[in-house]
Amino acid sequence: MNNFAIGVDLGGTNLRIAAVDEHGHLVEKITLGSKIPPSRDHVIDDMCAAILGLTEKYKNSASLLGIGIGIAGILDIRSGLVRESPNLPGWVDYPVRAEIERRLDTVVVLENDANAAALGEQWLGAARNFPDMAMITLGTGVGGALVLRGKIWHGMLGMAGEFGHTTIEPEGNPCGCGNRGCLEQYASATAVVRMAKEAIASGGALVLARAAQSDAEFNAESIYSLAIQGDEDARRVFRRVGRALGIALATLVNSLNLPMHVIGGGVSHAWEIFSPAIFEELRRRSMVYAATAPTDPMAAGQGASTRKTIITRALLGSDAGLYGAARLPMMAAVTRR
Amino acid sequence: MNNFAIGVDLGGTNLRIAAVDEHGHLVEKITLGSKIPPSRDHVIDDMCAAILGLTEKYKNSASLLGIGIGIAGILDIRSGLVRESPNLPGWVDYPVRAEIERRLDTVVVLENDANAAALGEQWLGAARNFPDMAMITLGTGVGGALVLRGKIWHGMLGMAGEFGHTTIEPEGNPCGCGNRGCLEQYASATAVVRMAKEAIASGGALVLARAAQSDAEFNAESIYSLAIQGDEDARRVFRRVGRALGIALATLVNSLNLPMHVIGGGVSHAWEIFSPAIFEELRRRSMVYAATAPTDPMAAGQGASTRKTIITRALLGSDAGLYGAARLPMMAAVTRR
Numbered sequence: 001m002n003n004f005a006i007g008v009d010l011g012g013t014n015l016r017i018a019a020v021d022e023h024g025h026l027v028e029k030i031t032l033g034s035k036i037p038p039s040r041d042h043v044i045d046d047m048c049a050a051i052l053g054l055t056e057k058y059k060n061s062a063s064l065l066g067i068g069i070g071i072a073g074i075l076d077i078r079s080g081l082v083r084e085s086p087n088l089p090g091w092v093d094y095p096v097r098a099e100i101e102r103r104l105d106t107v108v109v110l111e112n113d114a115n116a117a118a119l120g121e122q123w124l125g126a127a128r129n130f131p132d133m134a135m136i137t138l139g140t141g142v143g144g145a146l147v148l149r150g151k152i153w154h155g156m157l158g159m160a161g162e163f164g165h166t167t168i169e170p171e172g173n174p175c176g177c178g179n180r181g182c183l184e185q186y187a188s189a190t191a192v193v194r195m196a197k198e199a200i201a202s203g204g205a206l207v208l209a210r211a212a213q214s215d216a217e218f219n220a221e222s223i224y225s226l227a228i229q230g231d232e233d234a235r236r237v238f239r240r241v242g243r244a245l246g247i248a249l250a251t252l253v254n255s256l257n258l259p260m261h262v263i264g265g266g267v268s269h270a271w272e273i274f275s276p277a278i279f280e281e282l283r284r285r286s287m288v289y290a291a292t293a294p295t296d297p298m299a300a301g302q303g304a305s306t307r308k309t310i311i312t313r314a315l316l317g318s319d320a321g322l323y324g325a326a327r328l329p330m331m332a333a334v335t336r337r
Numbered sequence: 338m339n340n341f342a343i344g345v346d347l348g349g350t351n352l353r354i355a356a357v358d359e360h361g362h363l364v365e366k367i368t369l370g371s372k373i374p375p376s377r378d379h380v381i382d383d384m385c386a387a388i389l390g391l392t393e394k395y396k397n398s399a400s401l402l403g404i405g406i407g408i409a410g411i412l413d414i415r416s417g418l419v420r421e422s423p424n425l426p427g428w429v430d431y432p433v434r435a436e437i438e439r440r441l442d443t444v445v446v447l448e449n450d451a452n453a454a455a456l457g458e459q460w461l462g463a464a465r466n467f468p469d470m471a472m473i474t475l476g477t478g479v480g481g482a483l484v485l486r487g488k489i490w491h492g493m494l495g496m497a498g499e500f501g502h503t504t505i506e507p508e509g510n511p512c513g514c515g516n517r518g519c520l521e522q523y524a525s526a527t528a529v530v531r532m533a534k535e536a537i538a539s540g541g542a543l544v545l546a547r548a549a550q551s552d553a554e555f556n557a558e559s560i561y562s563l564a565i566q567g568d569e570d571a572r573r574v575f576r577r578v579g580r581a582l583g584i585a586l587a588t589l590v591n592s593l594n595l596p597m598h599v600i601g602g603g604v605s606h607a608w609e610i611f612s613p614a615i616f617e618e619l620r621r622r623s624m625v626y627a628a629t630a631p632t633d634p635m636a637a638g639q640g641a642s643t644r645k646t647i648i649t650r651a652l653l654g655s656d657a658g659l660y661g662a663a664r665l666p667m668m669a670a671v672t673r674r
Contacts, residue, residue: 160592170505255483
């Protein structure tokens, strides 16, 4: 086996740990529990035990390059602290890097989960061979990340990439961040449900209304199912997703003139339904896009050499963050060599 | 004298040429004519004669590092072509770099004028000691530039930094770029006049109406004069400038988390009037700004070490582009050494 690293994804609802080799092959993946355990020490115990298990198993045939951990929340990358995390309430100002380095005696690299996912897509997914790229992740909220010259662009304090809070409608729906009309208010799973409920409340969206009553979960996926079955009200909700993404992407393309933009996260499963609206807005709203648009924006597999502005869906699904996390210590190792 | 370079500004209405030494001292500046001459060859003749005059004069006491030229318009930096320039109609696809290198037998570096101005402010002006910064230039239109790690970020095809076409109001005023509601439609000198005329047309803006009738020029400067004299309608126009800038800056701060943003161009003379609206919007619309705002955003002279998000006015006025142009061959020389 080649040299390998351990990637940890502590971003979603469960804890996942994988051994990934230098060429990007997933050697083994462990998924722990259906939910992240409530106690912080319990999470760290489980994580370290799983990592030790994997490293013991493979250490005779290959060398370990380190451990990368993607965590949802606000991190202080430099000092290796979790500042604040919605899914990990007991982790405020917790020095997670130092603790794991102490327990396992190896290099640990932390990264925000959205950044780890972007690094994964850039290494092995939709943005392969594109050292400059942006990713927008449409989940419960809308996350984002920038990779410039092959490295995460953190900005001054690690807060860069918050494309989810691009203003789309200056007097639009209030957002948790304090702004109004953020992209997140039109393109997250939460927004999809809200917009469907607005359509129901305004009357006429009969299919949506029936589904909302009969389906106890009634989530973005239910609305997506109705949209592919042809319900016009459900489709309209996703067109609003596409329009908002198009407005945000127009500003991003005009500002950075990147060649590659990857749309990931759960809502991106509805790509076929919302993406035509993205391209329509982009052509109209971004002169940089208009000057560099591919003849067929939906065509896949375009190389970096085409010098076109590509907007495409993510390829690695929920594994993107795991691959990206494993990539972190590899990049650090290249720098050290 | 120290080593020096020649900077050329072919961005505005006249042609300016300066010798600038390695420490940023302006040794001599030549301003040619009140307007750029209509014939392309005439411009090149005049420019080369002036450059030769300066280099002959100083070459015995110092060595010339090269020539940098800032040009308004769309350039192909790599091949040294002017693709299209509003002020230079006869220059379409003109290989200006090759022509000047041939005539003067020295290194010539081209740059877009907005990028040259940003480089000037980053070297010697408001963004001194900030290797990462953005600049927004409020002139007839609204230009922009990004400097990352001390270098202009060109993007894939040299089109990055078009902050003037950030969407502020998705269904707002139509813009020449094809979009609606661009920043340029609310923050350029042209927009200031349009918004004042809108206020006049809607009735009630009596002071503005009187000025529009009596002042044959009635431009952004006239409206600024009325605003500092306290006319509420004129002040409201500039508050709209500040609000639009605040919305665009909120997205920029959230996306890149840069420490320094410089606002330049003619309209920035009204900074005292429009900047409070910028900070008001930013505090509300950017969680990254809210987390990193200086206690007094109007305080000058804050160092890079404060790790605050600074938005400030440009310091070098119309010379920024000239200094930045002279800086170009110096940066190239450092790379070569």
